[in-house]
Amino acid sequence: MTPELATPELALSPLARERQAYRRSRARRSTLVALASTVVFAVAVAVGVTSAPGWPRVQDTFLDLRVGWESLPAILSGLWLNVRVLVVAEIGVLLLGLLIAVLRTLRGPVFFPLRALATGYVDLFRGVPLLIALYLIGFGLPALRLQGIPTDTAVLGTITLILIYSAYVAEVFRAGIESVHPSQRAAARSLGLTHRQSMRLVILPQAVRRVLPPLLNDFVALQKDVGLISVLGAVDAIRAAQIASARTFDFTPYVVAALLFVLLAVPTGRIADAVAARATRRQGLA
C-alpha cells in the first residue's frame, strides 16, 4: 500500500489528490493492458495447439485421464522413493559440501595436500556429467564385487548425487566463508578461540546465512535430478511412469510424474524466494 492511500482523503491538498487520481488511472490502464495481452496470448496458444493436425493423437497419448489415474498409485509409490533419496542426499550434500569447503579454505603449507585434494574433488565432480557419473558409479562400483559395497541401485544413485552436488554446494559455501571479513577471524583469535572454534562459532554461522538463497536453489535442482536414478533401474516415479507407459502404449504417466515433480518443487521454490527476500531486507538494514 502506498502511504498516500493510508492517509485520509480529506487531509490531502487538491494537488496531491489530483496526482493520486492520475497515478490510479495509470495503474488501472497498465493492469488492463497486461490482462488483455495475457488472455490474447493464452487463447492464441490454445487455438494453435488444439487446431494442430496431430492434436487428437497427442491428446489421446499424453492426456488420457483414465490411464493417468490408473498409473497414479505406482508413480506415487515411486515418488516416495525419490523423496527418501532426496532427504538422504540433501543431508549428505550439506555435510560433504561443508567439509570440502572448509578444507579448501585452510591456509598454510601444512595443509597443501588436503587443499589440493579438495580442489581436485571439486574440479572432477563439477565437470563430469551427472548421467555419466550415474553409469560409472551405479554399474562400475558393484562390478568390482568388493565386500561391503552396496548393490542397491537407489543407494548407488544417492551416493552419486551426493558426490556431484557436494562439489557445487562446496563452492557455494566457500564463497560464503570468504565473504566474511578477515577482521572477524582476527577478533575470534584475539579472544583465544582456536581455528576450529572460530570457524564453527564465528565464520560459518555468518557464511551460511549469506549463502542460503543460492544453496536452496541448488536443492531445487537436486530435487528433480533425483529422478535420474531411474536410469540405474531403481523403481522411482520416472521408472514407474516408464513401466506404466510401456504397458499401455500411452505417455500420460510421464505427464503425471512431471506434474508430481513440479508440485514437489513448488514449496522449496517458495521457501527459497522467502529466504532470498529476507536476506535482501537484512542487507538493506545493515
Next chain:
Amino acid sequence: MTPVLEVRDLVKRYGDTTVLDHVGLTVDEHQVVTVIGSSGSGKSTLLRCVDLLEEIDDGQILLDGVDVSDPRNDAAAAQRRMAIVFQAFNLFPHMTAAANIALAPRVVHGLPADEADARARDLLDRVGLADRADAHPDRLSGGQQQRVAIARALAVRPRLLLLDEITSALDPELVGEVLAIVRGLAADGVTILMATHEMGFARQVSDRVCFLDGGRVLESGPPARCSANPNTNGPGSSWPV
C-alpha cells in the same frame, strides 16, 4: 618488578615497507601507556603484533617476562591473557551483545553457560548497557557497539588490555561515553596499552605517552613533558580512513 609488557626492537615489514623499525616500549602493572602518531604511522600494526595477530620480523615481545613471540611458546595461551578492542569494533554480527561477551569465557575459559551469561550481563551493566543485552550489533549505535566490544575484551579478565583507536570510528558526540569507560578502567588499575588520536584524553589518563613516527618511537615519557611536542597533530587532523 617485571613489566607486564616489554617490546624490544620490534621490526615489522609488509613487503618492502618497514612499518615498525626497532620499536621498544614497556608497560608496567596498573599503568596506562598511550601510543600516538599520525595516520599510517603503525599504531594498529604495533598493537596487532603485541596481540600476536601478526607475525613479527625481528625483536621480542615479552609478557610478564616470557618471550611470547618465540614460535616455540604457545601463542594461543599468550593471546588468552591479552584482549584487544579494535578500531572498527569487530563484534560478531550474528550474536546478541550478551552472547558476544559470553563467548570467550564459555568456549575458551570453560565457564558454564549460565555463569558466562551472568558475567556478560554484569559487564554490560558496567558499560551502561544493561538494557541492550539481547540486541544484535546492527541495532546498536557506534558508541554502544564499542562499549560492548570493551565489555567483550574485559570478559576474559585480561592481564593486558589493548585499545586500538577505539574512538576514531565514532561520531564526535559518541566519543565521550567510550572515553568515560576507559577512564574508569584506568582508575580501577587495569593495565592498558592504547593507541589514540585524542591528545587531551591521552594526557589525562596516561602514565606514559610514546610518539610513533616513520616506524620509530621518537619520544617517550610522562604526558606532561610530551604535551608541547610539535610533532603531534591534534585530533581530526589525521583522521584515519
